[in-house]
Amino acid sequence: MRTTRKVSVWPVGLVGGRRYERPVVENGKVVGWYTGWRADRPFAIDMAGFAVSLQVILSHPKAVFKRRGSQPGMQESDFLKQITTVEELEPKANNCTKVPIYFLKRFSVVFVEDRTNKVLFYRFLCGTHEQKRSI
Ligand SMILES: *[C@@H]1O[C@H](CO)[C@@H](O)[C@H](O)[C@H]1NC(C)=O
Numbered sequence: 001m002r003t004t005r006k007v008s009v010w011p012v013g014l015v016g017g018r019r020y021e022r023p024v025v026e027n028g029k030v031v032g033w034y035t036g037w038r039a040d041r042p043f044a045i046d047m048a049g050f051a052v053s054l055q056v057i058l059s060h061p062k063a064v065f066k067r068r069g070s071q072p073g074m075q076e077s078d079f080l081k082q083i084t085t086v087e088e089l090e091p092k093a094n095n096c097t098k099v100p101i102y103f104l105k106r107f108s109v110v111f112v113e114d115r116t117n118k119v120l121f122y123r124f125l126c127g128t129h130e131q132k133r134s135i
Contacts, residue, residue: 001051001092007084010093012049013102021046023089025096030089038073043080048101050076056083 001008009030011022023045024032033044043050047065057063063082070078093100 003092004051004053005090006056006088007050007052007080008090008092009045009050009096010091010101011096011099012046013099015046015048020099021049022096022099023049023091025091028091028095030086030091030096041074042077043086045076045080047076050080050089052083 009023011020013020015021018036021033021035023030024034033039035044038044060083063079065079066075
């Protein structure tokens with residue numbers, strides 16, 4: 001996540017009616033989506049599955065992540081298509097072959113490898129995140 005230049009993506013566990021869903025990556029580029037639901041969405045990805053650099057947000061001041069008004073399941077696509085293209089996405093988590101995050105009811109659990117490869121345990125809760133503990 002911290003190496004995101006513009007918009008990065010990765011697999012998410014326990015979402016979309018599957019054990020996981022993930023961007024399908026070929027030659028380092030996103031070419032499609034493995035998901036249990038509506039793979040025809042422009043960005044068939046859960047909001048737990050991508051990061052956007054602050055620079056991108058600042059350079060698209062009109063881009064909004066709508067809380068209401070999107071078709072069901074289209075929130076992510078409606079937002080991402082304002083700021084990027086599928087071709088531009090940066091696959092993380094070993095070309096999306098690892099599942100670094102699990103979607104749980106109240107919060108998501110994210111495993112991030114830092115520069116020393118120590119795995120950190122993050123907790124996302126109500127849009128804020130905190131470093132919980134090293135494991
Ligand atoms: C991802 O795939 C690209 C193209 O096949 C490759 O060059 C790159 O090293 C891979 N990245 C990782 C982290 O495996």
